[in-house]
Every structure is written in C-alpha cells, then in structure tokens.
Amino acid sequence: MPEPRCPVAHFDHHSAEHAENHVAIYRKLREEAPVAWTEAHGGYWVISAYKALFDASRDDDLFSSGRHDEYGGPGLSVTIPKAPTAFHIPIELDPPAFRPYRRAVNQVTAPAAVENLDAVIKHYVTGFLDTIIEGGAADLAIVASVPAAVTIDWLGLDPSEYQNYVDAMHTLVSAAPGSPEYTHAAEVAVPWVSKTVREHIAHRRQHPADDATTHFINVEVDGRKMDDDEIYSILELVISGGVGTTASLVTQSLVWLFQNPGERQRLIDDPSMVDVAVEEFLRVFSPTQALARTIMEDTEFHGCPVRKGDRALLSWASANRDAEQFENPDTVDITRWPNRHVAFGLGIHRCAGSHLGKAMAREMIRQVLRRMGDYVVDMDNAVSYPDQGTNAGFHSLPVTFTPGARELGDTPLFAEHYTKTGS
Numbered sequence: 001m002p003e004p005r006c007p008v009a010h011f012d013h014h015s016a017e018h019a020e021n022h023v024a025i026y027r028k029l030r031e032e033a034p035v036a037w038t039e040a041h042g043g044y045w046v047i048s049a050y051k052a053l054f055d056a057s058r059d060d061d062l063f064s065s066g067r068h069d070e071y072g073g074p075g076l077s078v079t080i081p082k083a084p085t086a087f088h089i090p091i092e093l094d095p096p097a098f099r100p101y102r103r104a105v106n107q108v109t110a111p112a113a114v115e116n117l118d119a120v121i122k123h124y125v126t127g128f129l130d131t132i133i134e135g136g137a138a139d140l141a142i143v144a145s146v147p148a149a150v151t152i153d154w155l156g157l158d159p160s161e162y163q164n165y166v167d168a169m170h171t172l173v174s175a176a177p178g179s180p181e182y183t184h185a186a187e188v189a190v191p192w193v194s195k196t197v198r199e200h201i202a203h204r205r206q207h208p209a210d211d212a213t214t215h216f217i218n219v220e221v222d223g224r225k226m227d228d229d230e231i232y233s234i235l236e237l238v239i240s241g242g243v244g245t246t247a248s249l250v251t252q253s254l255v256w257l258f259q260n261p262g263e264r265q266r267l268i269d270d271p272s273m274v275d276v277a278v279e280e281f282l283r284v285f286s287p288t289q290a291l292a293r294t295i296m297e298d299t300e301f302h303g304c305p306v307r308k309g310d311r312a313l314l315s316w317a318s319a320n321r322d323a324e325q326f327e328n329p330d331t332v333d334i335t336r337w338p339n340r341h342v343a344f345g346l347g348i349h350r351c352a353g354s355h356l357g358k359a360m361a362r363e364m365i366r367q368v369l370r371r372m373g374d375y376v377v378d379m380d381n382a383v384s385y386p387d388q389g390t391n392a393g394f395h396s397l398p399v400t401f402t403p404g405a406r407e408l409g410d411t412p413l414f415a416e417h418y419t420k421t422g423s
C-alpha cells in the first residue's frame with residue numbers, strides 16, 4: 001500500500017478541463033495548496049507557487065532532472081508522463097556531468113552566436129509570410145514554420161523537411177498521450193528524425209560545414225570529442241526545444257493582439273516596444289507550461305512529505321502569475337519592466353535557446369504587424385492545442401487581412417541555405 005501524500009488535489013495537466021481553464025486551476029492551487037499531490041498519471045507533486053518553484057528548481061540534489069527509469073517508467077525525465085524520446089543532453093543530466101555539455105551548447109546559443117542568425121531568421125519570416133501575403137486570407141499558424149525551419153537550417157539539416165520535425169518533436173508535447181497523433185509521432189515521426197539526424201551526423205563527420213552540428217562534432221567535453229549518441233542526444237533536444245515553443249509564444253501573442261487592438265496599434269506605431277512586450281507575452285502565455293523532476297530523498301518540502309522516486313511537476317506558467325511575485329499578475333502590461341518571469345525555467349537548466357527563441361518571436365511579431373497589421377482572427381475556427389499541459393498554443397489561426405506584396409523577390413525560400421545530407 002503506497003504511503004499517503006498530502007495535500008491531495010484533483011489535478012491533471014493533460015485533461016480537457018486543464019486545457020480549458022489552466023489559468024484558473026493554477027490560481028486555485030496556488031491559493032489552496034501551492035505544493036500538492038495528485039493521483040493522475042501514477043501520482044505526482046504539483047508545484048504551483050513561485051517561491052516553492054524557485055526553491056525546487058535550484059535544488060538539483062533533491063529535484064533531479066536525471067533519467068531515472070526506475071521511477072515513473074522509461075522515457076524523458078522532464079515530462080509527466082515520460083515522453084518516448086532518446087536520452088536528452090543536457091536537460092536530463094544533473095551536475096557535475098551536466099556542466100561541460102551545457103558549456104558546449106552555450107557556445108552556439110549565446111547572444112553573439114544568435115546575432116549571426118539574424119539574417120536566417122529574417123529570411124524565413126519574410127519567406128513564410130510571402131507565401132500568404134498576397135491572398136488576404138490564410139492560416140496565420142504558418143508562423144509556426146519559422147522556428148522549425150530556422151532550427152533545422154542552423155543544424156545544417158534540410159529545412160524544406162521542417163514539417164517532419166514538427167510532426168515528431170512538437171506533437172509529443174502538444175498532443176494528448178495515447179491520442180492517434182501522439183502515437184504517430186512516437187512510432188513513425190520520431191524514428192524518421194532519428195534516422196535522418198544520425199545520417200546527418202555521420203555525413204558532417206566527413207563533410208564539415210559552418211553549422212551547429214559541426215560545432216558539436218568538434219567541441220571538446222571534458223577534454224574529449226563526443227560520440228554520435230551524445231551528439232544525437234543534444235540535437236534531438238535542440239530540435240524539440242526549438243521547434244514548438246516559439247510558435248506557441250507567437251500564436252498566443254498574435255491572438256491577444258487581435259483581441260486588444262489598442263495595444264496592437266501601439267506596437268505598430270512603435271515597433272521598438274516589441275522587445276519588452278515579448279517578455280510580457282512570455283510571462284502570461286508561458287509556452288512551456290510545466291516540466292518535471294524526480295525527488296531523490298525522503299524529506300519535507302514546503303511542509304509536504306516528499307519521498308524518493310516521487311515525480312514532481314514544476315509549473316512555470318503558474319509561477320508566472322503568482323501575485324506574490326508580480327503586481328496584477330493577470331493583467332497583460334506590454335510595458336512591464338522589470339519582468340522576472342520564469343517562462344524559460346530557473347536554475348542551471350534555464351533555457352539554452354532563450355536568445356534564439358526571443359529573436360525569432362520579435363521578428364515574427366514585427367513583420368506580421370508591419371505587413372498584415374489589420375489581420376482579423378476568425379476565433380470561431382481557431383484551433384488550440386487539445387492538450388495544454390506541457391505546451392500551450394494554437395494549431396490553426398484563420399485570418400483575413402489587407403493583401404500585401406511579397407518581399408523575398410527571386411530568392412527561393414529553401415534552396416540557398418543548406419547543403420543536403422549526402423551531397
């Protein structure tokens with residue numbers, strides 16, 4: 001008979017009820033049980049208050065990110081239930097093993113490195129908007145293609161195949177576990193990614209190029225080069241981290257700007273305000289809603305009896321609306337500053353791609369506002385992710401707008417930016 005946990009809450013971040021009402025559900029939890037136990041998915045702790053989340057995400061000894069298949073079954077340690085992905089470096093490592101890998105990732109995701117990607121980001125935003133700009137009616141979720149194409153291009157993979165990566169990595173965190181889409185991602189799309197990326201690593205060993213994959217082949221970790229499994233592990237994580245999150249941020253922001261035309265006009269009139277506004281969109285929309293840890297010791301945490309092997313969900317989304325940390329937390333203030341949101345997480349695992357994600361989001365929002373700033377969203381036919389437990393956002397955003405002109409000219413969307421694997 002398992003030992004009882006308390007306090008017990010009725011909570012399931014993958015439920016339809018949660019997808020519909022997660023802001024209210026988290027508010028109630030913060031007020032009534034900021035650290036609570038739920039029996040869903042085999043049982044886990046939900047950490048919803050900012051202070052508790054801060055303490056948990058900075059205590060890597062008690063709240064391990066490591067892969068512990070013996071607790072909660074096999075799979076990705078940072079989701080509940082565990083997603084069927086390869087072992088992901090560095091997100092599934094604890095210190096000290098974590099540090100040299102994270103240093104290797106930082107070298108290609110630091111602000112200076114991301115500045116080098118400005119032209120690539122602009123290219124894809126311009127090009128994808130070109131595909132819809134003349135029509136005056138489109139699915140604005142096309143912006144979701146940009147982070148996928150940029151990430152794939154940055155790794156030196158074939159960006160024209162970006163949709164396959166979305167189908168694989170993004171679906172695992174936006175579809176309900178057990179749904180046909182989720183099963184397809186796990187059984188078909190992820191194996192395709194695995195095969196393609198592994199072939200790419202082998203190819204780049206023979207044919208180095210100016211891309212992030214070549215960086216990971218050459219960089220030293222603890223005084224040695226990485227093997228194919230380690231490199232694959234990093235690339236799969238970067239793809240899964242890079243593909244869906246920024247799209248989730250931008251689709252939610254564009255809906256909010258449609259619903260708040262005065263604020264939209266302010267950003268159209270002064271695009272320099274977009275940088276600060278994006279921080280607020282990160283706070284209120286928290287694209288990555290919550291991720292998990294495994295408890296490594298029998299002890300008490302914020303008054304609760306946590307036990308070795310217990311799983312815990314850290315809700316960045318909930319902490320981002322904690323009134324003890326943010327004034328008027330449910331008000332979207334596009335000038336809010338300072339804005340110490342935790343949309344990118346907290347502690348040593350804080351998002352390695354935050355600069356890239358923000359650079360892409362700013363360019364997408366600026367271009368949409370400049371080129372189709374009068375867009376009207378058909379909210380009756382907008383489709384949000386059926387599961388908003390890990391990632392929140394929209395699959396489909398039908399819009400109408402005043403048609404405009406293409407801007408890429410004769411430059412093809414894909415052809416010039418990659419060397420196809422095997423070539």
Ligand code: HEM
Nearest residue numbers: 090091241242245246287288343344345349351352353357
């Ligand atoms: C708006 C966009 C994004 C959001 C909201 C976001 C969110 C997050 C969060 C919350 C974490 C913390 C994970 C944890 O503590 O367990 C994380 C980690 C990570 N993200 Fe992002 N992410 C975004 C964009 C990106 C992009 C574009 C990349 C691609 C380079 C990326 C790559 C990573 C990696 C590699 C980690 C693991 C870092 C580590 O374990 O040290 N992310 N992200």
